[in-house]
Amino acid sequence: MKRTSQACDLVLWLGSLIGRQESESGKGFPATAERAISKSMGYSRWAITAVLGLLMAASSFGQVKGLYSYTAGQAMLPAVATTASSSRSSYIVTMSMAGPGETMELRAWNDAGGYLVRIGTANWTPGTGPSAFAYAIATLDANRVVAAYADESSNLYVGVWMVGATNPSPFYLQGMGSTTASGSLGPAYGAGLAITALSATEVVTAAVDPAGNLRVQTWAIDAYGDVALQNTEVGGGILNVFMTAINSTQVATAVDSNDGDSVIRVWQIGTGGAITKQGDYSLTGANNITTGIALAPLGGLLGNYEVMTSYAHNIVSKGVPVGTELQVRSWGISSAGNVTIGQTGTDANGAFESAIAWTPGLNPVTVSMENTSGGTTESAAEAWKYNATSWSVSSSTNITEVTNPGSITLVSEGTSGGVNYYVAAFPDSSGNLRVEVLSYTP
DSSP: OOOOHHHHHHHHHHHTTOOEEEEEETTTEEEEEEOOOOBOSHHHHHHHHHHHHHHHTTOOOOOEEEEEEEEEEEOEEEEEEEOOOSSBOSEEEEEEESSTTOOEEEEEEEEOSSSEEEEEEEEEOOSSSSSOSEEEEEEEETTEEEEEEEOTTSOEEEEEEEESOSSSOSEEEEEEEEESSOOOOOTTTGGGEEEEEEETTEEEEEEEOTTSEEEEEEEEEOTTOOEEEEEEEEEEEEEEEEEEEOSSSEEEEEEEETTSOEEEEEEEEOGGGOEEEEEEEEETTOOEEEEEEEEOTTBOGGGOEEEEEEEEEEEEETTEEEEEEEEEEEEEEOTTOOEEEEEEEEESSEEEEEEEEOOSSSOOEEEEEEEOTTSOEEEEEEEEEEOSSOEEEEEEEEESOOOSTTOOEEEEEEEETTEEEEEEEEEOTTSEEEEEEEEEOO
């Protein structure tokens, strides 16, 4: 059943008020896409979403689909990023190791629209030892991604990678910068480090530092791709970190603190990369393990924004853990950095690992590893809808089995012809890197 004309008119009107914004999902992976629908905080925010909910109530939602994929060599805990595009990204870059102690390998693909073409592979060992303790990758611009690498001595390296060039090669390291004492072994490697771009000339990293504290740092990138550290701000003790750019001057981090709370924190980035903590919100004793953060599909109206987080929520009965379930939650963020709690959605299947990506429109998408009712393990891509009081799954599809906890990453690839595209990366059942392109048609 098609959407009502009133709903389409309102969507188009709201969409005409909104600009473009870079965003990030899960383990430091941004994507650029057009915000189609927004909401503000307070009464205006809920009024808008309530009206949209009523207009969309009689509508049917599209389907999540797995389109095509590529399988490469052995990969542990891959990270993935796409290049920025006005419609749909052309390039995909993954970052992974074959196993503990192995060399970091980056692989680049061209998405040809019906299949993936591998265009380059590069090893990256900028620090001491052969392997990274933590790593992340993010969109920078139409032909570049930016990667972060923490070595065995807690040195942090930020490198700019050019994709699709003709000279000197289709895929190469353009420039790099580094700093000390800014990365340590976080849970599942990738969860200890995140990176996001505010623009093509400035990025932000967030890391679990050697003392176990959150360390936020800004980096400037010049015309030649060289990277220079600008400023550092240190927060409290955390277990892992995820981050997304909200706009060109604000980022949000999602962390699990040492005392078991899940915390959303907003940071303002000023002139010269100056960092100021603006506000935060703590879910005290929430029994959550944070698995991702993304700019929300409803964010941006009237100077306010929204992010969404995904969690593996621990179900406790009589003080004893009895399982996990996937939860998503929206958060309102003002231009002043104030954080307000939004609505929650739950998938009853036990999800002990998940990733979330931002989507234009009403439907963020997650990819999660779940325990089915029969006790087997499978993975699913799910689109979520908002019904003015909560989030719920509107469509899902099974994808190749994910076998390693902490191994799923997901980013938005943009929109083309009214279809939203995503890229998921994970080890398949044989431990090989699998890059899968998914779509969702609202």
